[in-house]
Amino acid sequence: MSALVKEDTESGFDLQTKLLGGTLLGLGVGLIGLLYGLASGDKSPFLGWLWASSFWLSIAIGLLMLIMIFRIFNSRWTPIVRRQQEHGLAAFPWLGLCLLPLLLVGWVGGDQSGILWTWINPEAQTIEALSVTTVSEDVLHQKKAGYLNLGFFTLRLIAYFGIFCGLSYWLRKVSFNQDKDGDPMWSHMGMKISAAGIPAAALALTFGAFDLFMSLEYQWFSTMYGVWYFASGIRSALAVTIIACFYLSSKKRVLDGIYKQAHQYDLACLSLAFTVFWAYISFSQYFLIYSANIPEETFWYVIREINPNTGEQSGWFWVSMGLIFGHFFFPFLYLLFYQNKVNGPRLVFIVSWILVFHLLDLYWNIIPGREISPGAYVGYEARPVLGTHLIWGLFSFVGIGCLCSWSVVKSFTSQSAEIIPIRDPRILDSLHHHE
Amino acid sequence: MDIKYGISATFNSAKDIYIAAGKVRDKGYNNWECYTPIPIHGLDGQMGYPRSKVPCFTLAGGITGFFTGMLIVWYMNSFDYPLIVGGKPYFSPIFPFPVFYELTILFAAFGTLFGMFFLNRLPRHNHPIFEHKGFGRTGDDRFMIVIEVEDPQFDEQETESFLKDLGGKSVNIIREPID
Numbered sequence: 001m002s003a004l005v006k007e008d009t010e011s012g013f014d015l016q017t018k019l020l021g022g023t024l025l026g027l028g029v030g031l032i033g034l035l036y037g038l039a040s041g042d043k044s045p046f047l048g049w050l051w052a053s054s055f056w057l058s059i060a061i062g063l064l065m066l067i068m069i070f071r072i073f074n075s076r077w078t079p080i081v082r083r084q085q086e087h088g089l090a091a092f093p094w095l096g097l098c099l100l101p102l103l104l105v106g107w108v109g110g111d112q113s114g115i116l117w118t119w120i121n122p123e124a125q126t127i128e129a130l131s132v133t134t135v136s137e138d139v140l141h142q143k144k145a146g147y148l149n150l151g152f153f154t155l156r157l158i159a160y161f162g163i164f165c166g167l168s169y170w171l172r173k174v175s176f177n178q179d180k181d182g183d184p185m186w187s188h189m190g191m192k193i194s195a196a197g198i199p200a201a202a203l204a205l206t207f208g209a210f211d212l213f214m215s216l217e218y219q220w221f222s223t224m225y226g227v228w229y230f231a232s233g234i235r236s237a238l239a240v241t242i243i244a245c246f247y248l249s250s251k252k253r254v255l256d257g258i259y260k261q262a263h264q265y266d267l268a269c270l271s272l273a274f275t276v277f278w279a280y281i282s283f284s285q286y287f288l289i290y291s292a293n294i295p296e297e298t299f300w301y302v303i304r305e306i307n308p309n310t311g312e313q314s315g316w317f318w319v320s321m322g323l324i325f326g327h328f329f330f331p332f333l334y335l336l337f338y339q340n341k342v343n344g345p346r347l348v349f350i351v352s353w354i355l356v357f358h359l360l361d362l363y364w365n366i367i368p369g370r371e372i373s374p375g376a377y378v379g380y381e382a383r384p385v386l387g388t389h390l391i392w393g394l395f396s397f398v399g400i401g402c403l404c405s406w407s408v409v410k411s412f413t414s415q416s417a418e419i420i421p422i423r424d425p426r427i428l429d430s431l432h433h434h435e
Numbered sequence: 436m437d438i439k440y441g442i443s444a445t446f447n448s449a450k451d452i453y454i455a456a457g458k459v460r461d462k463g464y465n466n467w468e469c470y471t472p473i474p475i476h477g478l479d480g481q482m483g484y485p486r487s488k489v490p491c492f493t494l495a496g497g498i499t500g501f502f503t504g505m506l507i508v509w510y511m512n513s514f515d516y517p518l519i520v521g522g523k524p525y526f527s528p529i530f531p532f533p534v535f536y537e538l539t540i541l542f543a544a545f546g547t548l549f550g551m552f553f554l555n556r557l558p559r560h561n562h563p564i565f566e567h568k569g570f571g572r573t574g575d576d577r578f579m580i581v582i583e584v585e586d587p588q589f590d591e592q593e594t595e596s597f598l599k600d601l602g603g604k605s606v607n608i609i610r611e612p613i614d
Contacts, residue, residue, distance in 0.1 A: 283532065290529055293522065336494070338486060434476055 016413075019406035026399020027098075033392040034101055038112050046116040048393025050102060051366045054213060055236075055359055055397065056404045057095050058229060061205050062237025063088040064164060065230065067171055068194035068201065074187075076429035077266060080258055080420040084244055085237070086175050089168035090411035091404035096161040098400050099212075103157060106150050119148050119218045125372050128219070129295070130379050132372055140219045140296070148218055156211060160204040167197045175424075176416055182423030205230055213366055220300045224285040228365075231278040236358045238271045239351035246348050254419045261342050262433045268341035271351060275335060279328040303368050303382035310377075315385035319364050327357035363393075437610040440563040441467075441583040442594050444603025445572075449475050452578035455601040456481045459580060462597065466586040470564070470573040489550045496546020497539045504535035563611035581609065 030052075033045030063085045070078040106113050106120045114121025114135065122136035135141050141148065170193050178186035206226025214225045242264065249255035289297045302308055304316045331354055340346045367389055370380040383389070411417075421427060446452040449471065456469055460483040469478060505528075512518060513526035523530050552558065564570050564581060573579045580603065582594050591608070598606050 287529065287532065291521065291523075336490075338490070 016406055016409055019402045019409060022402030023399050023406060026395050026397070026402060028399070030392065030396035030399050031101065033395065034105070037115060038105065038109065041112060041115065042388070043115055044387060044389035045392040045396075046102065046105070047367055047369075047389040048391070049098075049396040050116065050212065050216075051362055051389070051393045052396035052400050053095065053098050053102075054362045054366060056091065056098075056400050058233040058358070058362070059236045059240050060088060060091050060095055060404070061164070061201070061230075062233035062235070063241070064092075064167060064171075064201055065198070065205075065234060066237055066241070068167070068197050071171070071190045071194035072198065074191065074426070076426050077263060077433040079424045079426050079430040080255070081241060081245060081263055081267065081430075083175065083417065083419070083421050084248065084255075085241055086172050086417070087408050087411040088237075088240070089172055090407045092161070092165045092168045094403050094407050095400075096165065098403065099157065099161075103154060106153070113150075117153075117215055117218075119144075119215060120150050120153075126219075127370055127372060127380055132374070132379060138219075144218065148215060153211060156207060160208045163197075163200050163204040167193065167201060171197075172417075175421055178421060178423055179418045184425050187425055202230070205233070216366065217300060217369055219296055221297070222285050222289070222300075224281055224288075228278070228281045228285065231274055231281050232358055232361060235271065235274045235278055236355055238267055238274065239355045239358075242267050242271070242351045243348055246344050258420060258431065260433065262435045263430075264344065264347060265342050265435055266433075268335060268347050271354070272332070272335040272341075275328065275331050275354070279332070282323075282328075299370075303370060304364065308378045308380070308382055314382060316364070316368055316382070319360065319385060323357065323361055323364060327354070327361055331357075359397075363390075436614070437612045439584045439591075440566075440609040440611045441581045441589075442591070442598060442606060442608055443564075443567060443569065443579050443581045444598035444601065444606045445569060446578040446580070446603060447576075449473070449578065451602060452580065453478060453481055455580060455603065458601055459582065462588070464582055464586050464588055466583040466589075468581050468583075470570070470579040470581065472574055472576060472578070488554055489547060492546040492550025492553070493543050494546070496550070497543035499546075500538035500540070500542025501535050503542065504531070504538035507538075508534055563609060566611060567607065567609045569605060569607065 030045065030049055034049065037043065037045040067082055067085050067089070070082050102116055105115060106117065109115060109121075111121070111123075114124035118124045118126055119135050119141055122134065124135050125132055126135050126138050126141070127133070128138045128140065146152075171190060174186040174190040174193065177183075206229075209226045209229035213229070214220065214222065245255060245259045245264070245267070247253070249257075249259035286301065289301060299308075303314075304320055305314070306312060306317065307314045331350055334340055334350050340350065367383060367385075369383050371383055372379065373381040420430075424430075444455075446455060452469060452471065453475060456478060459467055460481065467482075469475075469482060471478070508531040509526050512520075512531075517525050519525070521530075528535070569577065569579070580598065580601075582589060582598070588594075595606055595608075
């Protein structure tokens, strides 16, 4: 830890202060955007904000799941990596806070309460088949109203973050406490928390993805959606773990000589596995909807491929192709090669690549939607790839990212935990891990 | 009648054979082998073996499988007997993807298995080392290095004394009976 602290203070301008500055700037602009959106009825700042939150939330969820998976398998090689991930869990309460403005608009937004999630406002206009109607008269909402209503939605969000924050708190506590007394009881407790936590967190992230992202177009539904968010989360969490460990194990830093090639190789293998898993899930969702060919499902892909009014390929087509080749084929083929997994800089390159494409994947999932447009042939326009949502989103992205990073750096430098869990019963196995 | 197969030397611990193997490698021998009762991590690297070539067979198998799947679907659904199913095109990479995918996995597995067989020159029914009396104990508590006669550097006296210098116990010449 000392090296990390030393470097931060030496840089003259404290890293945490910088991050807080970034938070203020990013979230300040983002909040101004939200106010502007409320005043003008422009949806794009809200979409941007949700997109930005989804990225950081997916990383935190991935870290949580990985820690619990490592715990429940009582895995031998992971403790030194797990400790770094545990610091990442410090971001959860802040992520909850970041979603609060979106929820508040639902409660106090009045006419604009349905600006992001249309179904919140029963009077909001929506599209049923090809005709414009209001949410309360849309049969597809009537059938879902027992689930998709603001009260229950709020309760669920509180429950999800209760689960995420609670598990994070307890997983950090058992691990950090073990540093002090070395009691193996903490390891057993961690295992029990994980046994209960994996199904709880899996349900929370699945329904969380349904509620936050899938319900943007509430007529559409896919049971794969939660698994897709899980797969993406694990991929990005592994990427962040690999980058952090690579940084921390570089010359004269805290993990120099502790985090070794074998650890990196195993993390890279997991990255490869989840690259395939992501593709499997994403393709299966497309494949089933393509095969069934039901209009209330296919429109979701149609607006991600063509302009529904002219039938011409839209910009989203190229984003889709980018995801197939950039988010699957390239990382998949690249990670097949042994040298690309054991060579630090080469691996960091591809996991950074995965993070960028993960951001694009979320953009592709969250941003496109149907904007009612009375003059248009099908009664609506598909939202374009480039637009103000991207600009607002990037500000929110920086703001939320800085806030989360600040909480993680704070956890790292607070001296509340050792660099590695030195009194974990598995620590020697982890230190002596080899291929 | 018999012919010489090689010279064996035994060691008592994994550490001893690990060190000895490094010296045999440095001496430049090519046709030699270590026999151990347990897997020793890093011994293959110590013996100077490069990474296994099996992944190449896996990749080749996978690619073959992918295109075989494509060929089957294209030939049957689009070329030989064009048939509209479920309003889908005759041929598209989407609806038959499970076929491509399954064949990729299957052929990659074949590539791995048969590639491993091929590189290990398996199956073989016998090995001259089995004739050696001391070989049984390499399944129990002995570690053995065998340098084969085929090695270009092999010289009976020199190799024997080299193995003795390495600390090898019971240095023996292994003979392979032929009829």
